[in-house]
Amino acid sequence: MSMFSSCMLTLPAGQSQRSTFRRSSKTSQSLGSNWNLNKAHKLYFLVILVLSGDIQSNPGPVVNWKYPCGKCNCPVKTNQAGIMCEVCYAWHHCKCVCIDDSEYHRLQLSDEAWCCSSCFRTALPFHDSSTLNSTISSTSCSTSDSISSSLASSHGRDCTIVYTNCRSVLPKMDILRTHAASFGPDVYALTETWLDDSISDIEIFIPDYTIIRRDRNRHGGGVLLYVRESTPVELVTKHPSLELLLVEAKFTNSPTLLGIYYRPPSAGSANLADLECALESLQPSRLSNSILMGDFNIDLSKNSMQMLSHFHLTQVVSEPTRLTDKGSSLIDHVYISDHSLLQSCSTSPPLGSSDHQCISVVLKWSTRPIKRVKRDVWLYSRADWDSVNAELLSDSTTTHSFTDINSALSQWKNSFLSVLSRHIPRRLVSTRKHIPWLTTEIIRLLRRRDCSHSRAKALNTESSWSKFRSLRNRSVAAVRAAKWAFLKSLGSLIKSPKEFWSTYHALSPTKQRIPHTLTNGTITADSPFSKANLLNTHFTSCLSNTTDVLSSPWDAPVSPSLDSISCSPDQVLSLLSRTKLKTASGPDGISSHMLRKTSSSIHHFFTYLFNK
Structure with missing residues (x-):
């Protein structure tokens, strides 16, 4: 107000404020062409502009961009490289x-x-x-x-452990496998698995994880550990009376003791005393680098628990871990031996419909990277097939001088692959097991669910929790629907052997497909060629005496003998040009795609082989 009063002193004497505004409004119509104002009027307008707080040389119209950049707020145009x-x-x-x-x-x-x-x-x-x-x-x-x-870069640095009370793991395996394929922690620790001996490991396996379990029955209890296959693990203790598992995981830095424990609500103090005795029986060196997780059924938000303090174990969970309509409680505990190794500890959405939150702990333990099987992939979409066929036709290598068909085929294969490698780019990719029904839409929905859970915890309103529960139910329904749609489409895999075996290996819990070494008596085979010959020798030896097998009480008609087979180049070309593209290549590495695209250049050589 003082600034406005001081500027009013510059108005001409005897002139009211009202007339000034009236005069200035009239004068403003001709500001663009005639600026005949005295110094007092100029200063007045400048003060009005300063007080407005929005001075721009050329403000222009206010534009709400349709796709503003999340960083610079400038529009992301169609001719610019952008990502959503x-x-x-x-x-x-x-x-x-x-x-x-x-x-x-x-x-x-x-x-x-x-x-x-x-x-x-x-x-x-x-x-x-x-x-x-x-x-x-x-x-x-x-x-x-x-x-x-x-996520891939996190492995090899920090160790991620996810613990939860799942309340029956078998009906939640689809959700658990989807979570593992999306986020991939190093260890899963589960309580109340509700399993018994009638449930085999194949029914609850997760690709690339080792299973260690201690069951009670199908109506309650039980603990379970999933540890990545890249981390060697050894069972230390499976207590006969306690639902307790203690294993030693050998990470890259030092052996680590992992413990999972479940205390039933009806158990008394004797159960905790048995746990204390089980920990005292261990060597002190093992407890120096350890983590103990579980459902203790002791609410730390209302009670204190000092029993494990003399083991130098510190409880790190500070948020409520069980949320119900009646309230919240902190009954799921995580104890670590060295608090300085703790990177973070937070809660995340529960597994399925369980009322226990997932507890995610990140520790400064170096983990072993997952060893993937790497293979060369030919990028056929970027191949120069015209140059390939031209070079194959001009190749001066002759095979007619060879008396041995195997030698001719070996030299032709080396020359053929050499020509292809010069005109077709390749890329080294690593293979991994995946969930066949896991799609980008499901991963997107899971992340929206996680974001909604974080907002619900921060706002703690009924509407935010209702939105989270809606997204949780949608994600569970989407995973189950995608799985059933995939199972219904399995009949079409019979027509495509490549897709069939790819699906089989993705769902199979076995770690390797073919043994590295095959042995038949005193003969050992370790290469693909020697393995194939060993199998052929074995199966032919099973029918070595064909006289007894094929003998019959009647005289079989004698068929005319076939002296020779002759193929024309046109017949061979017709067969090569109709090869199926989705069949897998053999040990020689030559795929049906290569044979089909180069059929016009190689059919003469194959005619020579067939007629030899």
């Missing part, structure tokens, strides 16, 4: 999130979901915002801004 977050659906310039051209084209050709750094803090169930603030700010300009690459 799969969680918040916000567009970003690739240069703003530091995605180079190679990474941008890779994401275009893949089904991999991308998440921005803002949603990254709430997308992962085993990270909280406090631990990710510094990490994301320092790594926001890396090409691994996607969820899967960030």
Whole structure:
């Protein structure tokens, strides 16, 4: 008010404020063409502009961009490289999130979901915002801004352990496998599995995980551990009277003791005394690097528990772990021996319809990277087939001088693959087991569920929790519907052997497909060629005496003998051009796709082989 009063002193004497505004409004119509105002009027208008608080040289119209960038807020145009977050659906310039051209084209050709750094803090169930603030700010300009690459980079550094009271694991296996395929922690620890000896490990297996279990019955109790196959694990204690599992996991830094424990609500103090005796029986060196998780059924928000303090174990969970209509409680505990190794501890959405939250613990234990089987993949979409056929036709290598068919075929194969490698790019990829019915839409829905859970915990309102429960039920229904749709489509896999065996190996709990070494008596085979010969020798030896097998009481008609077979080049060309593209290649590495695309150049050689 003092500024406005001081500026009013500059008005001409005898002129009211009302007339000034009337005069200025008239004068403002001709400001663009005639600026005949005295100094007092000029100063008045300048003060009005200053007091408005919004001075721009050329403000222009206010535009609400349809696709503003989540970083710079500028529009993401159609002629610019942009990417959309799969969680918040916000567009970003690739240069703003530091995605180079190679990474941008890779994401275009893949089904991999991308998440921005803002949603990254709430997308992962085993990270909280406090631990990710510094990490994301320092790594926001890396090409691994996607969820899967960030998860892959986490293995080899920190150890991620997810614990929950699942309340019957068998009906929740689809959800658990989907969670493992999406986020992939190093260890799953489950209580109240409700299993017995009638349930085999095949029914509850997760790809790439080792199972250690202690069952009670199908109506309650039981504990279970899933440890990644890349981490060697050894059973230490399976207590006869307690629902307790103690295993030693050999991470890269040092052996670690993992414990999972369940105390029934009806159990008294004797159960805790037995747990104390079981821990005292261990060597002190093992307890120096250990973690003990479980459902103790002791609410730490109302009671205190000092029994494990003399083992130098610290309880790290601070949030309620069981949420019901009657209230919340902290009955799921996580005890660690060295609190300085704790990276983060947070709760995430429960497994299925369980009322116990998942507890995600990240520890500074170096984990072993998963060893993937790597293979060369030919990129046929970028092949120069015209140059391939031209070079094959001009190849001066002759096979007619060979008397041995095997030698001719071996030299031709080497020359053929050499020509292909010069004109067809290849890429080294690693194979991994996957859930066949897991789609990008399901992963997106799971991350929306996790984000909704984080918001519900922060707001703690009925509407936020209702939205979370709705997304949780939708995600469970989507996973089950996708699985049943996949099972209904299994009949079509019979027509495609490649897809059939790929699906079989994805669902099979076996670690390897073919043994590294085959032995038949004193003969040992370790290469694909020697294994095939060993199998052929074995099966032919089973029918060595064909006289007894084929003898019959009647005289079989004698068929005319077939002296020779002659094939024309046109017949061979017709067969090669009709080969099925979805069949797998043999040990020689030559696929049906190669034979079909080069049939016009190689049919003469195969005619020579067939007629030899």
